[in-house]
Amino acid sequence: MPRSVSRSQRPVTLTDVARLAGVSIATASKALNGRDEVAPATRERVLDAAGRLSFSPNPLARGLLAGRTGTVGLLTSDLDGRFVIPILMGAEDAFGAGKVNVFLCDARGDTIREQHQLRALLSRRVDGMIIVGSQTDPRPSLGQDIPVPVVYAYAPSDDPDDLSLTPDNFSAGRIAVEHLLAGGRSRIVHISGDPAYAAAQDRAAGVRQALAAAGLDLVAEVFSEWSEGWGRDATALLLAQHPDVDAVLCGSDQIARGALDTARDLGRAVPDDVAVMGFDNWEVLTTNARPQLTSIDANLQHLGRVAAQRVFAAIDGVDTGSGTYRLPVRLVIRGSTVARRE
Amino acid sequence: MPRSVSRSQRPVTLTDVARLAGVSIATASKALNGRDEVAPATRERVLDAAGRLSFSPNPLARGLLAGRTGTVGLLTSDLDGRFVIPILMGAEDAFGAGKVNVFLCDARGDTIREQHQLRALLSRRVDGMIIVGSQTDPRPSLGQDIPVPVVYAYAPSDDPDDLSLTPDNFSAGRIAVEHLLAGGRSRIVHISGDPAYAAAQDRAAGVRQALAAAGLDLVAEVFSEWSEGWGRDATALLLAQHPDVDAVLCGSDQIARGALDTARDLGRAVPDDVAVMGFDNWEVLTTNARPQLTSIDANLQHLGRVAAQRVFAAIDGVDTGSGTYRLPVRLVIRGSTVARRE
DNA sequence: CTGTTAGCGCCTTCAC
DNA sequence: GTGAAGGCGCTAACAG
Numbered sequence: 001m002p003r004s005v006s007r008s009q010r011p012v013t014l015t016d017v018a019r020l021a022g023v024s025i026a027t028a029s030k031a032l033n034g035r036d037e038v039a040p041a042t043r044e045r046v047l048d049a050a051g052r053l054s055f056s057p058n059p060l061a062r063g064l065l066a067g068r069t070g071t072v073g074l075l076t077s078d079l080d081g082r083f084v085i086p087i088l089m090g091a092e093d094a095f096g097a098g099k100v101n102v103f104l105c106d107a108r109g110d111t112i113r114e115q116h117q118l119r120a121l122l123s124r125r126v127d128g129m130i131i132v133g134s135q136t137d138p139r140p141s142l143g144q145d146i147p148v149p150v151v152y153a154y155a156p157s158d159d160p161d162d163l164s165l166t167p168d169n170f171s172a173g174r175i176a177v178e179h180l181l182a183g184g185r186s187r188i189v190h191i192s193g194d195p196a197y198a199a200a201q202d203r204a205a206g207v208r209q210a211l212a213a214a215g216l217d218l219v220a221e222v223f224s225e226w227s228e229g230w231g232r233d234a235t236a237l238l239l240a241q242h243p244d245v246d247a248v249l250c251g252s253d254q255i256a257r258g259a260l261d262t263a264r265d266l267g268r269a270v271p272d273d274v275a276v277m278g279f280d281n282w283e284v285l286t287t288n289a290r291p292q293l294t295s296i297d298a299n300l301q302h303l304g305r306v307a308a309q310r311v312f313a314a315i316d317g318v319d320t321g322s323g324t325y326r327l328p329v330r331l332v333i334r335g336s337t338v339a340r341r342e
Numbered sequence: 343m344p345r346s347v348s349r350s351q352r353p354v355t356l357t358d359v360a361r362l363a364g365v366s367i368a369t370a371s372k373a374l375n376g377r378d379e380v381a382p383a384t385r386e387r388v389l390d391a392a393g394r395l396s397f398s399p400n401p402l403a404r405g406l407l408a409g410r411t412g413t414v415g416l417l418t419s420d421l422d423g424r425f426v427i428p429i430l431m432g433a434e435d436a437f438g439a440g441k442v443n444v445f446l447c448d449a450r451g452d453t454i455r456e457q458h459q460l461r462a463l464l465s466r467r468v469d470g471m472i473i474v475g476s477q478t479d480p481r482p483s484l485g486q487d488i489p490v491p492v493v494y495a496y497a498p499s500d501d502p503d504d505l506s507l508t509p510d511n512f513s514a515g516r517i518a519v520e521h522l523l524a525g526g527r528s529r530i531v532h533i534s535g536d537p538a539y540a541a542a543q544d545r546a547a548g549v550r551q552a553l554a555a556a557g558l559d560l561v562a563e564v565f566s567e568w569s570e571g572w573g574r575d576a577t578a579l580l581l582a583q584h585p586d587v588d589a590v591l592c593g594s595d596q597i598a599r600g601a602l603d604t605a606r607d608l609g610r611a612v613p614d615d616v617a618v619m620g621f622d623n624w625e626v627l628t629t630n631a632r633p634q635l636t637s638i639d640a641n642l643q644h645l646g647r648v649a650a651q652r653v654f655a656a657i658d659g660v661d662t663g664s665g666t667y668r669l670p671v672r673l674v675i676r677g678s679t680v681a682r683r684e
Numbered sequence: 685c686t687g688t689t690a691g692c693g694c695c696t697t698c699a700c
Numbered sequence: 701g702t703g704a705a706g707g708c709g710c711t712a713a714c715a716g
Contacts, residue, residue: 011467011489013708013709013710014709014710014711015709015710023686023687024686024687024688025687025709025710025711026686026687026688026689026710026711026712027685027686027687029710029711029712030685030686030711033711037685037686038685038686039685039686042685042686056461056464056465057465057709057710058406058465058467058708058709058710059465059466059467060402060403060405060406060411060467060708060709060710061402061406061692061708061709061710061711062709062710062711063402063692063710064400064402064403064406064692064693064694064708064709064710065691065692065709065710065711065712066692066710066711067692069402071445071466074446079427080427080625080626081423081424081426081427082423084423084427085421085422085423085426085427085448088446088448089448089450092447092448101445101447101462101463101466102445102446102447103413103443103444103445103446104416104430104444104445104446105434105443105444106427106430106431106434108431119398120443121443122398123398123399123401124401124413124443125353125400125401125402147353227630228630228631229630229632232632254626254630257630258630261603261632264607265606282626283422284422284596284624284626284627285626288569288570288571288596288599288600289570290571290574290603355692355693355694356693356694356695357693357694365702365703366702366703366704367693367694367695367703368695368696368702368703368704368705369701369702369703371694371695371696372695372696372701372702375695379701379702380701380702381701381702384701384702399693399694400692400693400694402692402693402694403692403693403694403695403708404693404694404695405694405708406692406693406694406707406708406709406710407693407694407695407696407707407708408694408695408708409708685716686715686716687714687715687716688713688714688715688716689712689713689714689715690711690712690713690714691710691711691712691713692709692710692711693708694707694708695706695707695708696705696706696707697705697706698703698704698705698706699702699703699704699705700701700702700703700704
């Protein structure tokens with residue numbers, strides 16, 4: 001006969017440990033929390049008892065007393081999780097797995113729903129919050145009357161009194177151009193996505209500035225949407241108009257995949273005749289391309305780690321400042337810009 | 343001079359509400375919880391007071407007493423979040439946003455880390471857990487001695503006493519073949535990924551069974567890895583060996599993208615000369631392909647919703663059974679298998 | 685060094 | 701119909 005499922009077993013409490021160790025619960029508490037007002041032998045007994053009962057303190061009781069829950073809310077509108085997962089991982093790293101846990105809520109890009117989730121998180125008494133957006137355009141602030149520290153990640157807040165962390169897209173554009181220039185390219189076209197996106201504008205500004213610094217101009221700059229199809233069409237158009245182009249800088253890896261397709265269709269060798277670059281370093285797109293796609297990585301995991309550290313610091317009362325910080329990005333060189341040595 | 347940030351304001355408690363309403367905290371509690379042992383007029387006063395203080399009960403205190411926290415743990419090993427995000431969304435839908443919140447933990451595919459996160463979640467007294475894997479192969483059970491209900495999603499547990507929900511990959515293979523047959527295809531090759539994956543084997547079995555039912559055989563079946571590169575190479579090889587092939591069924595959208603590339607390179611028109619299909623319905627790959635890629639969607643959001651419902655039911659003491667349930671998948675038809683009408 | 689006491693915020697008997 | 705008292709599990713004061 002199967003013994004009753006453990007589902008019914010009452011969780012072991014500090015009282016159980018204390019009883020087994022033959023001490024009071026206060027002493028047991030001190031011993032387990034490493035306070036030094038307890039005799040080594042006693043501590044030994046308590047730790048042993050806790051071990052054999054596999055005791056773990058109830059964070060609810062602890063939090064009730066401390067006024068802290070050891071939880072953080074991650075509120076996202078990033079529907080496909082492309083940004084939020086690395087940020088979550090960075091946050092877990094920074095918090096130290098186990099010490100802090102993360103409530104993940106998806107607002108589905110809906111303001112009403114976001115407010116709802118926000119309330120839910122606050123009523124759970126999270127110690128802090130990270131708000132993740134799906135694009136780098138400023139988003140409406142949640143306001144200053146939130147009783148816990150808030151950090152905006154990826155999408156900055158439109159209120160300079162908030163603290164926001166976002167990738168440095170201006171530098172991203174600059175770094176991309178410098179890489180192309182270093183490879184001997186000089187006749188560069190820039191194919192980007194929706195011009196309404198701050199990411200598109202910021203990168204474009206970085207691109208133009210880096211070219212200007214080298215005394216050059218873009219051969220052409222076009223915007224439309226973040227899709228492979230647009231990458232294909234735009235590349236065909238621009239290569240026809242400007243046959244001597246030697247580099248196609250694309251506003252996203254998706255656009256770049258389209259550019260690679262068209263270059264191939266037209267018999268332009270990549271990278272020998274023309275270099276192609278993307279942004280985002282979305283692995284599924286970059287490493288499966290032929291040739292593999294050079295891209296700019298936004299270091300999102302690092303961004304998540306920093307966001308978590310800031311929240312953490314703010315919880316501890318440290319003033320972490322405000323304003324929008326642009327975090328460094330990273331060039332990832334692959335075969336689409338640099339020829340393999342034979 | 344800026345007034346002190348609201349950060350310092352103590353959260354409002356039931357005591358505050360009771361004082362404002364001029365009743366005892368017991369009465370306030372009853373009024374707010376809709377117990378009928380309280381006079382309508384009194385209830386009104388209490389609700390009003392709670393409203394103007396924007397009181398929300400402290401879930402820690404409530405959970406401490408009730409033994410329930412209204413939280414669920416989602417423990418994932420799905421590094422890129424492709425599966426876990428739809429499952430999270432489904433779970434949120436099923437739980438009802440706000441009533442239940444989800445702790446998301448990433449085990450990074452590491453057993454040690456998983457154990458660690460598991461302990462953390464249990465010590466937080468989650469009411470239930472959903473374990474999400476990154477492939478459909480059975481994974482080691484977490485065991486039966488977990489004091490809360492556990493449901494395995496995507497990756498089933500290897501213990502039949504656990505409850506597991508996973509996509510029906512056998513039917514997926516069958517449905518794919520039936521779609522190709524319905525379109526008049528009969529000379530089909532199957533290019534799949536790593537044969538060590540249950541997903542590859544299950545789909546292949548479904549494929550063969552559906553073909554056998556139609557009195558047909560696969561022209562060829564090859565396995566290697568889940569990459570575009572393999573899709574390109576395998577397609578080139580098979581089309582050379584079997585020039586009369588009229589359909590390339592691929593084990594993933596990535597492989598299918600490679601197949602489309604090769605078909606194009608070889609001047610085979612898709613879908614007129616040859617149809618191409620993938621699995622997973624990964625939008626970024628399917629909708630950007632040319633032509634757009636027909637695929638099989640695993641209905642992960644639905645799977646997440648069901649998983650959450652099961653956890654929910656089990657929390658309420660309903661026996662939700664055990665074993666591995668294979669949930670229906672869905673055919674998504676696009677241009678790579680069906681010609682547009684001109 | 686150890687144990688007793690009080691209380692975190694809430695809910696639930698049980699008197700009144 | 702209402703309020704006083706006890707306790708959920710834990711920690712921080714204090715006494716001993």
